[in-house]
Structure formats: C-alpha cells, structure tokens
Amino acid sequence: xxxxxxxxxxxxxxxxxxxxxxxxxxxxxxxxxxxxxxxxxxxxxxxxxxxxxxxxxxxxxxxxxxxxxxxxxxxxxxxxxxxxxxxxxxxxxxxxxxxxxxxxxxxxxxxxxxxxxxxxxxxxxxxxxxxxxxxxxxxxxxxxxxxxxxxxxxxxxxxxxxxxxxxxxxxxxxxxxxxxxxxxxxxxxxxxxxxxxxxxxxxxxxxxxxxxxxxxxxxxxxxxxxxxxxxxxxxxxxxxxxxxxxxxxxxxxxxxxxxxxxxxxxxxxxxxxxxxxxxxxxxxxxxxxxxxxxxxxxxxxxxxxxxxxxxxxxxxxxxxxxxxxxxxxxxxxxxxxxxxxxxxxxxxxxxxxxxxxxxxxxxxxxxxxxxxxxxxxxxxxxxxxxxxxxxxxxxxxxxxxxxxxxxxxxxxxxxxxxxxxxxxxxxxxxxxxxxxxxxxxxxxxxxxxxxxxxxxxxxx
Amino acid sequence: xxxxxxxxxxxxxxxxxxxxxxxxxxxxxxxxxxxxxxxxxxxxxxxxxxxxxxxxxxxxxxxxxxxxxxxxxxxxxxxxxxxxxxxxxxxxxxxxxxxxxxxxxxxxxxxxxxxxxxxxxxxxxxxxxxxxxxxxxxxxxxxxxxxxxxxxxxxxxxxxxxxxxxxxxxxxxxxxxxxxxxxxxxxxxxxxxxxxxxxxxxxxxxxxxxxxxxxxxxxxxxxxxxxxxxxxxxxxxxxxxxxxxxxxxxxxxxxxxxxxxxxxxxxxxxxxxxxxxxxxxxxxxxxxxxxxxxxxxxxxxxxxxxxxxxxxxxxxxxxxxxxxxxxxxxxxxxxxxxxxxxxxxxxxxxxxxxxxxxxxxxxxxxxxxxxxxxxxxxxxxxxxxxxxxxxxxxxxxxxxxxxxxxxxxxxxxxxxxxxxxxxxxxxxxxxxxxxxxxxxxxxxxxxxxxxxxxxxxxxx
Numbered sequence: 050x051x052x053x054x055x056x057x058x059x060x061x062x063x064x065x066x067x068x069x070x071x072x073x074x075x076x077x078x079x080x081x082x083x084x085x086x087x088x089x090x091x092x093x094x095x096x097x098x099x100x101x102x103x104x105x106x107x108x109x110x111x112x113x114x115x116x117x118x119x120x121x122x123x124x125x126x127x128x129x130x131x132x133x134x135x136x137x138x139x140x141x142x143x144x145x146x147x148x149x150x151x152x153x154x155x156x157x158x159x160x161x162x163x164x165x166x167x168x169x170x171x172x173x174x175x176x177x178x179x180x181x182x183x184x185x186x187x188x189x190x191x192x193x194x195x196x197x198x199x200x201x202x203x204x205x206x207x208x209x210x211x212x213x214x215x216x217x218x219x220x221x222x223x224x225x226x227x228x229x230x231x232x233x234x235x236x237x238x239x240x241x242x243x244x245x246x247x248x249x250x251x252x253x254x255x256x257x258x259x260x261x262x263x264x265x266x267x268x269x270x271x272x273x274x275x276x277x278x279x280x281x282x283x284x285x286x287x288x289x290x291x292x293x294x295x296x297x298x299x300x301x302x303x304x305x306x307x308x309x310x311x312x313x314x315x316x317x318x319x320x321x322x323x324x325x326x327x328x329x330x331x332x333x334x335x336x337x338x339x340x341x342x343x344x345x346x347x348x349x350x351x352x353x354x355x356x357x358x359x360x361x362x363x364x365x366x367x368x369x370x371x372x373x374x375x376x377x378x379x380x381x382x383x384x385x386x387x388x389x390x391x392x393x394x395x396x397x398x399x400x401x402x403x404x405x406x407x408x409x410x411x412x413x414x415x416x417x418x419x420x421x422x423x424x425x426x427x428x429x430x431x432x433x434x435x436x437x438x439x440x441x442x443x444x445x446x447x448x449x450x451x452x453x454x455x456x457x458x459x460x461x462x463x464x465x466x467x468x469x470x471x472x473x474x475x476x477x478x479x480x481x482x483x484x485x486x487x488x489x490x491x492x493x494x495x496x497x498x499x500x501x502x503x504x505x506x507x508x509x
Numbered sequence: 510x511x512x513x514x515x516x517x518x519x520x521x522x523x524x525x526x527x528x529x530x531x532x533x534x535x536x537x538x539x540x541x542x543x544x545x546x547x548x549x550x551x552x553x554x555x556x557x558x559x560x561x562x563x564x565x566x567x568x569x570x571x572x573x574x575x576x577x578x579x580x581x582x583x584x585x586x587x588x589x590x591x592x593x594x595x596x597x598x599x600x601x602x603x604x605x606x607x608x609x610x611x612x613x614x615x616x617x618x619x620x621x622x623x624x625x626x627x628x629x630x631x632x633x634x635x636x637x638x639x640x641x642x643x644x645x646x647x648x649x650x651x652x653x654x655x656x657x658x659x660x661x662x663x664x665x666x667x668x669x670x671x672x673x674x675x676x677x678x679x680x681x682x683x684x685x686x687x688x689x690x691x692x693x694x695x696x697x698x699x700x701x702x703x704x705x706x707x708x709x710x711x712x713x714x715x716x717x718x719x720x721x722x723x724x725x726x727x728x729x730x731x732x733x734x735x736x737x738x739x740x741x742x743x744x745x746x747x748x749x750x751x752x753x754x755x756x757x758x759x760x761x762x763x764x765x766x767x768x769x770x771x772x773x774x775x776x777x778x779x780x781x782x783x784x785x786x787x788x789x790x791x792x793x794x795x796x797x798x799x800x801x802x803x804x805x806x807x808x809x810x811x812x813x814x815x816x817x818x819x820x821x822x823x824x825x826x827x828x829x830x831x832x833x834x835x836x837x838x839x840x841x842x843x844x845x846x847x848x849x850x851x852x853x854x855x856x857x858x859x860x861x862x863x864x865x866x867x868x869x870x871x872x873x874x875x876x877x878x879x880x881x882x883x884x885x886x887x888x889x890x891x892x893x894x895x896x897x898x899x900x901x902x903x904x905x906x907x908x909x910x911x912x913x914x915x916x917x918x919x920x921x922x923x924x925x926x927x928x929x930x931x932x933x934x935x936x937x938x939x940x941x942x943x944x945x946x947x948x949x950x951x952x953x954x955x956x957x958x959x960x961x962x963x964x965x966x967x968x969x
Contacts, residue, residue, distance in 0.1 A: 056522070056523045056589070057523065057589040057590055058589070060520050062516070063516045063517065129516070129517040129518070130517055130601070130891065130892050131892055141590070141664070159619050160892060160893075161888070161892055161893055161894040161929070163931075200892055203888075203889040203890075204601070204889070204890065204892070222934065222938065223931070223934035223935075226934040226935075226937045226938045226941065227894060227931075227934060227937075229937075229938075229941050230885055230888055230889075230894060230937050230941070231888065231889055232889060425690055428621070428663075428690055428691065429663040429664070429690075429691055429692060430663075430664065431590065432590050432591055432620060432621055432660055432664070433620075433621055434621040434687060434690060469621070471623075471683070471687075471931045471932070472931070474682065474683035474686040474687060475683075477686045477687075477689075477690055478682065478686045478689075481686065481689050481690070
C-alpha cells in the first residue's frame with residue numbers, strides 16, 4: 050500500500066470553502082420542466098407558490114439562469130460548525146479489494162442529523178427567518194430531515210413543527226427525542242391538529258400514517274397558521290442548489306491534489322445528495338469541458354430511474370402538491386419495506402430526471418442484501434458505519450473497483466457517503482440474522498401504477 | 510462576536526499528529542502505587558500479569574519512567590482514519606452565554622464507536638496481534654468500549670469476544686448489533702460459557718448480570734482459552750498512556766494559534782478521557798513550567814474523587830481482579846441508575862488518584878438534571894448531541910464561563926467532549942418528560958461501603 054502524498058482525509062480550510070452555491074440548471078440546455086398546477090395544468094409561478102413556500106426559496110426554485118448564488122454569511126458560519134466535510138481516500142478499502150482503482154468518498158455523516166440534510170435545512174430555515182416568519186412545518190419519515198431541520202431552527206430561534214409518520218414516531222422514539230432535544234414540536238401523523246388529519250383518522254381510525262399524509266398535514270399547517278411556511282428536504286430544485294456545497298467541496302479538495310475522477314457515484318432517492326455531489330462535475334460535462342461517468346444508484350425495490358416513466362406526476366402520495374415532470378413509479382406506488390427509508394420515494398428530482406433523460410448520467414439498481422454486504426465490508430475496514438441509503442453507493446463503488454481489478458485499470462472513483470446508520474440497527478440486525486429479504490416489483494405491478502398517472506389538462 | 514483568526518475547528522495535518530504517546534508517570538514525583546495481589550498483598554510484576562494481559566501492554570502498565578513511547582506506524586495509520594479529532598472553538602456557545610471567556614472543546618465523537626475509547630482499543634488490539642494471539646476478550650456495559658474494541662479487531666483481523674451485561678444486551682440491541690457488524694461475538698453475561706457464569710446462573714437463575722460478573726467471565730475466558738488475552742478500556746495506566754493522544758493533539762492545536770488555556774475540564778469515570786486530555790498539560794505543571802486549573806467532573810451519584818477514600822480496593826465488583834490504590838467508593842458500592850453509564854464506576858485511575866491526592870487537580874460533582882440542561886443548551890447552539898458522560902464536562906465549562914461573565918475575566922477554557930449521545934436517547938426522553946431524578950448517596954451509605962474495603966495483607 051503506497052500512501053503517496055494524498056492524506057487519508059482531505060479537509061479544506063475555512064478560507065477554501067465555497068462562498069456561492071452552484072446552480073446546475075444554468076448550464077442545462079434543456080431546462081427542467083416547471084411545476085404545474087394539477088387543476089389547471091398551468092405552470093406555477095411565484096404567486097402560486099407564495100402561500101406555502103418562503104419568498105426567497107421560490108425565487109431559487111424558479112431561477113434556471115443564475116449560475117452562482119451567494120451563500121449568506123450566516124449560513125456560511127453555520128456550515129463552519131460541521132463543514133467542510135472530509136473527502137476520504139479509502140486506502141483500507143482499496144487494500145481489502147486489492148484493486149488498482151483509487152477510491153474517494155465524501156462523508157456527510159459527521160453532524161448530529163447524521164446526513165447531508167443539514168446543508169439545505171439551514172438554508173431554508175435562514176430564509177424563513179429573514180422573511181420574518183415565526184416558524185416552519187415539515188414532515189419526516191425515517192427522521193433525518195426532521196432532525197436536520199430541528200437543528201437549524203434551534204440555531205436560528207425559529208419554531209419547528211414536524212409531522213412524523215405515526216409508525217416511525219412509535220418505532221423510532223430515539224429519532225423523535227433527538228428532534229425534541231433541538232426544541233421541535235413533533236406530532237404523530239395523522240393527527241387531530243389538521244382538517245386533513247381529522248378526515249383521515251375518521252376514515253381510517255387505526256392507521257399508522259404515511260409520508261403522503263404527513264406532507265398533507267404539514268402543508269395545511271403552513272397554509273393555515275400565519276407566519277409559517279412549509280419546507281421540504283429533497284426533490285425540489287432549491288434543495289439541489291443548497292446541496293451543491295457537497296460537490297463544490299469535493300471538487301475543490303480533488304483539485305488541490307490534482308486528482309480528476311473517472312466515475313462519480315451517488316445514491317438516489319429524491320435526488321438531494323446525488324444532485325449536490327455531482328453538480329460542479331455535471332456543469333463541466335454540460336459545458337463540454339470534461340467528461341465523467343456519473344452513476345445514480347437506487348434500490349431495486351424502488352427503481353424510479355431504471356424502470357420508471359418520465360412523466361408529470363404528483364410529488365406526494367396524498368396528491369395535494371403540484372405536479373412535477375420526473376422519472377416516477379407513480380405517486381400511488383407503495384415501495385416495499387426496504388430499510389433505506391430515504392430512498393423509498395416514487396419520484397425523482399426534476400433536474401436529475403432531465404439530465405438522465407438527456408443521457409448525461411447512468412443509473413443502476415441494487416438489491417438490499419447486496420447493499421448490506423457492502424455496508425458491512427466497508428464498516429470493517431473504513432471504520433464508519435454507513436446508513437443503508439449511503440450503502441447503495443458503496444455497493445456500486447465496490448463493484449466498479451472490482452471491475453478495475455479485473456481489467457487492471459487505475460480508475461479514480463468518487464462516491465457520496467451521505468450518512469451514518471446509528472438509527473438503522475434494526476436493519477443491520479435483520480441482515481445479521483439472515484432475515485433480510487429482497488423484493489423487486491413485477492412489471493404488472495408497475496404498469497398498474499403507471500395506469501394511474503395523472504392526466505394533465507392541456508397535456509397529452 | 511469577533512471571529513479573530515481562530516477557525517471554528519482546528520485540525521492538525523497528518524504530519525502534525527503526535528508520533529509518540531506521553532507517559533505522565535515519568536514526570537510524577539510520587540508514582541502511582543503498584544497493583545497488588547489480593548491474596549498475598551505483594552506488588553504484581555510482569556509474570557503475575559502475563560496469563561491475563563498482553564506482554565507489551567504489561568510493560569507499558571509497569572513503566573513509570575519512559576516519558577515518550579513511540580506509537581507504532583500501524584496504529585498511526587489507523588488513527589489517521591478518524592484522527593486528528595477537531596479542537597472546536599465554541600463561538601456559538603460563547604455568544605449564547607454572553608461570556609468573555611474563550612471556550613474550546615476537543616471532540617472525540619466523530620467515529621463509529623462514538624467516543625475516545627477507540628484510541629486505546631486499537632493499541633491494545635495491535636499489541637495482541639503482534640504477540641501472535643488469536644483474539645481478545647472484554648466486558649462491556651453501555652457498549653462504547655465493546656464497540657471500539659470490535660472496530661479495532663475487525664481492522665486487524667483479530668477475534669473479539671465481548672461479554673455484555675445481560676440487561677444491556679437486551680435493552681440496547683442497537684449497540685449489540687453495531688458490535689456484530691464489526692464481527693464481534695457478543696455474549697449476554699452471565700452465560701453458560703464460563704465456570705463463573707454457570708455458578709452465578711445456578712445461584713441467581715433470573716439475574717440480569719452486572720459489570721463485575723461480565724469482567725469475571727471475560728477474564729476467565731482469556732485465561733482458559735489459549736491464544737486469548739483480556740483487555741480493559743479504562744482505569745489502567747496503559748489506557749491513560751494511549752489516551753494521551755487526545756491531550757497531545759489538543760496542545761499542538763492550541764500551540765499553533767498561541768493559545769494557552771487557563772482551565773482544563775474533563776469528565777471522570779475510570780479516568781481514561783480525563784487522564785488523556787490533561788496529560789501534556791499536567792506534565793508541564795509537574796515539571797513546574799506552567800500552571801493550569803485542572804478540573805475533574807463526576808456525577809453526584811458516584812462521587813469517587815469528591816467523597817471517596819484513597820485506599821487499596823478491588824478494580825471490579827466481582828473481586829477477581831488485582832487491588833489498585835485509588836479514590837474509591839468501595840467495590841461493593843452500587844451506583845444509582847445515573848444515565849451516564851460510563852461514569853458509574855466505584856474507583857478511579859491510580860494515576861489520576863495520586864495526582865489528585867497530591868493537589869495537582871480539583872474535582873467537582875454535578876447532578877444529572879443539571880447535566881442534561883447543559884447538554885441540551887449545548888446541542889442547540891453547537892449542533893453536536895453530546896453523550897451524558899461528556900455533558901458533565903459541558904456543565905462545568907458553562908459554569909466557569911458564567912463566572913467569567915460575572916467577573917469580566919477573559920479566561921480560556923478547554924474541555925473534553927468525549928462522545929455523542931445517539932444511543933442515549935432514553936435518557937434524553939426522561940429529561941424531556943421531566944422524569945429524570947437525581948440521587949446523592951448518603952454519608953451512611955458510603956460509610957457502609959467503606960467498611961467493606963479489603964484488608965490488604967502487609968498493609969495497615
């Protein structure tokens with residue numbers, strides 16, 4: 050094992066940290082399609098979105114042209130508490146695999162939310178605060194986004210109201226308590242606090258809730274409580290913009306040592322991490338300056354890119370949100386109980402969907418037992434216990450490194466390690482006990498879901 | 510808030526990392542008293558300890574003279590995976606407290622074991638491997654030490670057998686699964702695998718175990734299985750030696766910016782973190798080069814320094830281990846169910862005990878609700894969710910910073926943030942729900958325990 054001059058971990062200094070987010074849409078020839086009003090089929094503008102979202106965030110959502118958007122000083126100060134995140138050279142994994150490939154990972158798990166979600170949470174909370182709002186509402190399933198938002202709101206002194214899917218609220222009390230530590234009000238959803246919650250509880254008295262229902266409650270709470278807005282942790286253009294900090298830091302760290310990646314790999318649920326990680330590299334690719342293989346990894350149980358349709362669909366299962374044009378399995382698709390909760394989403398970021406559609410990136414799907422095999426092998430040599438979501442990227446990084454071993458190619462592989470798995474030990478336990486199952490939806494199942502894709506007035 | 514030139518986080522480069530551990534015993538005028546054989550009252554030498562401990566570690570245990578002990582290259586490589594740990598300037602906490610004090614903390618929680626325990630785990634596993642052993646045995650209660658040792662053994666390809674207190678094994682399945690992820694064999698203690706385990710189970714069929722019992726099983730397993738030795742995560746001189754990496758890095762980071770601390774604060778259970786953090790500073794103090802206030806913080810429910818006796822006592826409640834001279838509440842003392850499991854130990858490192866006895870450091874005890882108040886306040890402004898153990902140091906750092914506010918003094922305070930609280934959310938939940946209780950042992954209770962301190966042949 051030669052250690053060359055590249056350290057195990059490359060940290061940027063505070064001076065070297067990015068001062069602006071990068072908006073990849075500015076370099077896209079075909080822009081992502083706009084959000085549509087499901088009733089009228091018309092593109093939603095600033096005024097349509099204003100009752101639910103913060104003003105500045107709507108501007109960012111709609112801005113397809115500005116390449117660089119300055120990061121406000123207060124957000125940069127917050128970033129300094131847990132960023133720059135390390136870019137790690139996986140020397141031990143390389144040695145274990147006996148591969149000539151050089152593997153790097155950008156580790157976003159060294160903060161209490163346990164993932165990259167904090168990068169956008171602080172930005173969204175900041176703009177809400179700037180607007181003079183009292184607080185924000187959101188939903189959370191597995192709890193990483195809710196935790197991140199609670200942390201950001203605690204820092205800024207903003208109210209934070211989290212609707213947590215009831216089954217998670219009950220089965221993941223630790224996540225709930227982390228949010229409470231940061232002062233968030235956590236409500237099991239469906240609740241009696243909202244009209245939609247009451248309605249659902251009346252119709253389904255014993256329900257344990259769903260993400261779609263929690264979204265509906267959070268949106269209603271934002272729209273009906275003066276001084277509140279709704280925020281979301283993935284899918285939206287603004288989220289990808291904030292998450293570009295991941296890719297910008299990664300690129301700066303690689304540039305510092307003259308390293309050019311051949312392959313960039315990220316897991317993809319709604320697309321927040323992948324979109325952020327690849328953004329500056331994708332920018333170079335779009336401008337024709339460089340070429341990279343960019344690979345999105347998704348669970349075989351929820352394969353939006355690899356088996357979905359590129360179509361207008363609801364962002365939520367509750368069908369209260371706008372329509373987005375994206376790769377989707379249909380908003381009625383219920384993913385099987387894959388343990389990577391952050392990847393159990395029927396759709397995909399419209400930006401990434403357009404890029405994939407236009408051939409700028411690849412996608413592969415992997416089964417969860419293979420993912421946990423990779424996770425465990427990685428943990429044992431690299432120390433870090435990865436989140437199930439992140440482990441999808443590890444799986445494909447290892448597969449690519451093994452291919453390099455076979456061909457003798459010294460490729461440079463970079464992947465995103467989005468977070469830690471401390472709150473996912475139930476999944477690890479199932480894996481250790483041989484009780485983990487893989488599920489792949491049949492073509493018939495998917496077709497059934499596609500058949501229910503919304504008819505958009507004025508389209509088709 | 511002036512940000513001066515000191516960054517939020519000071520990281521050393523890999524080149525700046527310490528290449529040798531510092532043995533504070535070399536600078537102590539009065540050396541720590543030797544371990545004694547409880548039967549004969551004689552000091553235990555190399556041959557006495559050989560059946561249970563690794564050879565090189567015994568040498569380190571007995572070496573009171575060598576000031577610097579080189580860190581083997583393989584251990585330094587492992588350290589590079591998660592070290593140097595950041596020294597953080599707590600700008601946000603300072604602002605929140607409106608104090609003129611400058612607060613720094615050395616954060617040891619950014620690794621999967623969640624604490625500083627890994628620093629000694631890798632060293633002990635390394636020497637076991639060097640000796641050609643098959644594996645090591647240990648006990649774990651809360652699970653941080655067991656996790657750290659599992660990680661170190663996985664990295665080196667060494668067997669790791671952990672006896673986990675049965676009640677923790679059942680109530681902390683997540684910790685158990687983390688250890689299993691790293692390939693450790695985790696056995697609920699008492700078990701049918703050892704003679705002492707069988708005996709205990711026969712006498713107390715329904716017992717949920719204790720740390721004392723788990724130690725006894727681990728020691729027996731090491732002594733009776735060829736190729737195995739027993740390792741321990743705190744109290745011992747060797748552990749403090751390995752943990753000196755914390756203090757050495759802290760001092761190097763402060764020196765880089767010309768910062769000289771006035772007060773150094775650490776939580777104290779067995780003393781592994783505190784001993785490591787303070788070591789180079791204590792060295793300067795012992796050599797008369799500098800002066801620092803050094804404060805050990807312990808739970809009011811388990812106050813070894815502040816209310817214990819300085820006497821020879823058993824290191825374990827099972828009374829199978831050697832006698833150590835230390836501040837102790839008596840090996841039969843059962844601490845109340847304080848949530849800082851890592852601080853629920855009746856004794857204290859003999860090195861720290863001697864230094865405290867000789868007046869080189871202070872000690873204070875704090876109640877757990879006050880500790881959790883500090884923990885929550887800290888989490889909300891600094892982001893990190895601290896372990897209950899670490900939060901003892903936070904409490905006193907905040908108290909000292911508030912004193913500075915009152916007096917207007919610009920003191921520099923450094924404290925050790927030993928780890929994260931992700932596996933301690935049950936405690937946080939009790940705190941949020943107002944169900945946390947404080948308990949302080951009465952003088953009569955302590956006296957009863959002191960009365961049972963062992964009579965050492967040849968002493969008294």
